[in-house]
Amino acid sequence: MPTRHDAAAPPVKGGAAPARPPAESASEERRRARLSRRWQRDVRWSPYAFVSPFFLLFVAFGLFPLLYTGWASLHAVELTAPTDMSWVGLRNFTRIFDDEFFWNAAKNTLIIGIISTVPQLMMALGIAHILNYKLRASTFYRVVMLAPYATSIAAATLVFVLLFGRDYGMINWFLGLFGMDQVDWQNGTWYSKIAVSTVVIWRWTGYNALIYLAAMQAIPQDLYESAALDGASRWKQFLHVTLPSLRPTILFTCVVSTIGASQLFAEPLLFDANKGASGGSQHQFQTLGLYLYEQGWVNQHLGRASAIAWTMFLILIVVGIINYVISRRLRASS
């Protein structure tokens, strides 16, 4: 019958000091030491076992692909023979400097990122502000707002493609009512970017609005009351109470939206599905994600695609650092 050596000993009757059983044999001593070593090892190593599933998965599906992509980017590799690699050094990277398609895609990613993220976050803020008032059926409005987020990207994009159709699209029909000419949404340099951004904005505004709304509801009511006592108008209250309190949340949504914008893929891919991954006849809405896909899976150049992936990764790190610096400045100034 094993005894509980590690548990605190029960107080001994009439004695202040916890007394040990006097006649403890040497073997009992050894057993204790062994057990103690054992659970020390247990305590030390079991946590690693518990967290290991995630890290095993990460190594298999995160780290390994990352490193392998890095390795592949130094080779000329084709999808038709992925094991047949020939070393080209940094050529896949150096050629990116004068690869106009890459920089075109980078520019498109940036432009679409800005014209989708900025209006989206501003609208989300406004909507959240309105929903923060006491409204009838507020739950209904909140659900409606989130509904676009619950649709599939593919389905939404395909519907938008029909709406944005040049000859038979509803948007052109509507614009036609005001005497405007037909807009070629898929082929115009700016029109196509605006159309793709519209899909993004439609899908994510409600989601961001809900995040803002949640943060707004955590702002103590007294702040508004005292501001009102000081004679601040609704607008002033919004500027000087709501916005400063939302600062961390706004930063969060900015970071998340930036990541989302840099990964933009499905919307432009499906916006002109017949032109494959080329992002329009003049690559006018080809994003970096799309260009990467085109090189890897359509043109079958795994080496080049890997180099593009790593360059994207490096660009994202730079963007991340800029984000961090700005947010630190903001925090310091508040």
Add this chain to the structure above:
Amino acid sequence: MRARTLPHSRLRSGGGTRIARTTRKTVVIAAVAALGAGLLAGCADDGKDEDDTSSGSGGGKTKITLGLFGTAGFEESGLYKEYEKLHPDIDIQQTVVERNENYYPALLNHLTTGSGLQDIQMVEVGNIAEIVGTQSDKLLDLSKYGKKDDYLPWKWQQGTTSGGQTVALGTDVGPMAICYRKDLFEKAGLPTDRAEVGKLWAGSWDKLVETGNKYKAKAPKGTTFLDSPGGLLQAILSSEKDRFYDSSGEVIYKTNPAVKNAFDLTAKAAKDGLVGNQTQFQPAWDTTIANSKFAAMSCPPWMLGYIKGKSKPEAAGKWEIAQAPKSGNWGGSFLSVPKNGKNAEEAAKLAAWLTAPEQQAKLFAVQGSFPSTPAAYDSDAVKNAKNDMTGDAPIGTIFAEAAKNIPVQTIGPKDQIIQQGLTDNGVILVAQGKSAGEAWKNAVKTIDNALDK
């Protein structure tokens, strides 16, 4: 917080008996091991598992699986059932991916890794040169299963390596004709009889474009002569013997006068407004079919099915079909059998049976896929074939005639990318108002970037 919970957990963890502790540890290790094994299994060759199930299920039957794309129609025309009746120990199953651009990269991936393959894999003609050129060592030589003389010579050739192994048997082909609207031709003062219409442009694509100019002069308002620049370019190029590659496998599309001429002629037609400003197979293009916005289009047999699917019911019988200026092939597929399949031999027999003349004739009757086996052209299914859209036109005879005149074309691994570049990054820009020179430059830039390893 953490500091406080540690002794507590220590208390509890030490509290168990040795047996309990060992058990728990075993559980942890087992869990980790199971997760790890799951991971490894996920990455491992799953061919084995499939083999197990394929022999295990179906009550001892041999299961043969087919990987297809689009609407192959084998199942719809009852060919599987028929084969299963002939061979009671065979059980046939198929998986279908709708679009080839999703199907093909996965197929390549499966071939190069040797896993996830079906017993029979379908290959589109746009990819056949690449499969034959780079993957033939993974595919079974089917030359002793299919009969060479059954097939159109160029079709057989396309599935054969330079070393003489035939790794893919032809299913359907796409001999091209020109479909046109009788009612629109009549309004524009053009003949409507198919022989006369064929004579308008026989032998030269320039004459087709000239006819387009005649049409335009008296065209019903809002209609164009042809559907799209892409359709015209496709038609011209598919009738050329040499296009993008020469016989030694070099890319010559930039210097090949045939390609430049095709491009320029299409660009001219686009500039003159003879073609619709549309990209084929886009929803907007579908709508131009439904709304009768163009008078003619290049038309392989499968296109009739497409027209039918997109037309309004009242358009039935208003189409007619004439020979193209020069015969060409647009579309068609192959069946190939990966070597490492457990039932490769049975699969090869099935592939040969499915592509034999009798079966191809049946497939044509149901699906409209035109046989690649001339022996089928004399069958009643082909001779008496009609289509709702073209009324009484003997489409089988017309397409058979075209099929026999198709040149043996030099094809290359990246034909599809080059064709798409010339179309979607090229001639369409002319329809949008760019000059032919700008469009050519844009296309070449795109293609060269795509081809550069």
